[in-house]
Amino acid sequence: MLHLIGKQIGLGICVVLTAITLTFFMVRLSGDPTAQILPQDATVEQRHALQKQLGLDQPVPQQYLHYMEGAASGNFGNSYFDGETVTAIIMRRLPNTVVLACASLALALVFAIPLGLLAATRRGGGLDRAVQVVSVIGVSVPSFWMGLLMIQVFAVGFGWLPTYGIGGWQHLVLPTLTLALYVFPSITRLTRSSMLEVLPAGYVNAARAKGMPERRVIFRTVLRNGIVPVLALTALEIGTLFGGAVLTETVFSWPGIGRLAIESIQRRDFPIIQGVVAYVAVIFAVVTVLVEIIIRIVNPRLRQA
């Protein structure tokens, strides 16, 4: 068990290193950053001075080592424009994204797992078919269009909820709903198919044969065994949520890190982009390892693997 979790941590470290390295070299490829920071009419001396200040006069491998050294201690440099540290800017925005991601994931799981389970136990029934049709539709709807439609109906049409921005809980409703609908279909589908695989298993029959009430069989035996792939998918969906947040946050002008990424791309403020990519990679790696551990708590059989 420890061996597998160690492997997962190793993979996480690889991902973080790859992400940081990739963005570093892409930014170097994209040209001289001083051209973006300084006004058009800046003199050559000013340019050289800034290059020296930013460490751009050193050879690229040395710059890379220097950057990695900083990154290891959480220092991703400063924004090109307002001079604030990248970490401070990200830390200000990150809570907004985390709130949105957690709320929508919770909402999606609360509906998706019971629905998937019900659809599996009444296979071929009306609910099962409805779940299948809805999930094909759900997979095909672009999340950002969903968000726009919801604004159109609930904010512009009925005037129940605010259109965009951040504030009270009302501001959270539409973005959460949009993101929840985005991850809902895949979780429901996987729950359904995973439960369908568990239902005919021998140990389920054994539980029934020893006189366990059907409800207990479903909730203890079937759910606990069938939930493992769903949990693994949930870990992946957290990544999808962070990626999808870029679009949803743009739709709702939600000041999270997805919006931050787009804003800094538009301003060509590259240190922030590099920081966002690095932080998201770290968060995702940590979540994946945590889910690996949770899976083994839920299903002890996997601990031997």
Add this chain to the structure above:
Amino acid sequence: MTPSASVTTPLQRLRRRVACQPAMIVLSLVLLALTLIAAIGGDALTPFDPTFQDLGSRLLAPGTMGPEGRYWLGTDALGRDMLSLLIMGARPALFVSVCAVAFAAALGICAGIVAGYRGGRLADMLLYLSNIQLSFPFFLLAITIVGILSPSVPLVIAVIALGSWVPFARVSYSDTGQIRQLEYVEAVLVMRGSTLRVLLRHILPNVLPNVTVLATFALGTAIVMESGLSFVGLGVPTATPTWGRMLSEGRDYMDTAWWLTVSPGACIFLLVFAINVLGEQLRDSSDPKLNRR
């Protein structure tokens, strides 16, 4: 089911399924055909000049009669006919996603087949690489790459392909691993057939059915990715806006002109929906084990 009926070719199964749910499939085929016609026809089919801007007729509601004809889907903030713009949007949407999926499939199949056939270190490397890729939210990576290097058609295609190759590689890897052990492959090797011959003549054709199903779903995802990139301003640069860019332009007028955000999104949704429905039919008919009814 009688034994003789259970032995069917994929084509027969497809026909049977089509007979079961004709409405959905016909609808999907019609939607797909319409998009294809729009993509091929382009500006030959538009009722108005899609680039013509007329501030006198801006933000007209759907169905308004203009001086030169009816604006069936209204006009945008620059007075351009929405229907004409939507028709023009079909080509970039299809072109970018088809190219991206083709690249992703070619790359994924090559890597998967070679790794599956050779096994060992090469396979470990491929699996590790795909794990790394899956361990990062792809859309964030996509906007980072396109944003830093500036959007262009080849770059957007390359980025979407980068985001789609993993399933192709994994499926062809595991399929190849199974096929490699079959007798007929061994027979070819005994007869001194070259490795290349085995890979191209015996393994590739057996990998293709599963890959075709994957490609259908990947196409839907690629279309959504392309329009997502366009929506945040990082899509392909085109003379008339793509569907995703139309959505982001319409976002500023949501309280006065609802039609600007409804129709472009509907185009994306209907196209992806049609592709997914057809993909499901294809999947269920190519794998008899999944044939549920």
